[in-house]
Amino acid sequence: MKGESIVIITNINIRKMTDNDYEVMAKWLSTKEVLEFYGDVNSPFTIDQVRNKYEPRIRGDVLVSPFIVELGSSPIGFMQYYKLEEQNDFGYSTNQVVYGIDQFIGVPNLFNKGYGTIMVSTFIDFISSNTDADVIILDPEVSNVRAIRCYEKCGFLRVKKFNNESNLLMEFKISKA
Structure with a gap:
């Protein structure tokens, strides 16, 4: 182990999504690796579809709060809560x-590098501090082993399978101090 070092990445920023993010979202939502678990691989999103879906959320017309995750100043991911x-x-x-x-x-190419764990842990802290949440849930596809492993590292527990056993309900209980 001599000469090896561990680098901890801390320059992750999660910011509110804006109208300027439609293009990068359309790019991501046209990527096979993203659509495998977040959409339909055979139906990539156009910029107009992204705008139609996310503009009402950005404006507050739909009660889903969208965010963009940045590594340094480069967008790398998406998060939302509701x-x-x-x-x-x-x-x-x-x-x-x-x-x-x-x-x-x-x-x-940023999969399996710990960014997801940082993103989700940061989002849990944000939601815990800024909402009245008692529980945070998510529902990955059972086949999305990488995501499930990430969520378990962040403290989510498996609750039950649903949707014909294809999805897994996972929860994080917020402790009220």
Whole structure:
């Protein structure tokens, strides 16, 4: 091990998505590796489709908050969070405040380098500090082993399979100090 060093990457920035991000989102949402688990591999997104989907979120017309993840000043990924309706399909009681999150790294050569863990951990801290969330959930495809491993490193627990056993409900319970 002499001469080897461990580098910890800390220059990850998560910022609100803006109208200037449509092009990079369209690029990411046309990438096979992203669409494999975040869309449909046979249906890449155009800039107009990205604008139609994300502009209402940026404007606050839809209660989903979108963010862009940057490494240094370069965009590398996407994250969003939203409050689940009181009545939901996952079995949470109406007195629990549940938020869902979705995310992806848009640059495939950055997969498996620890960025996802930093992104998700940072987002958990942000949501815990800035919302009334009791629980944060996500629902990766069961076949998305890389993402599930990342979420478990961040403290998410497996709850149950659903959607004909193709998705996994995972939760992070926020401890109230």
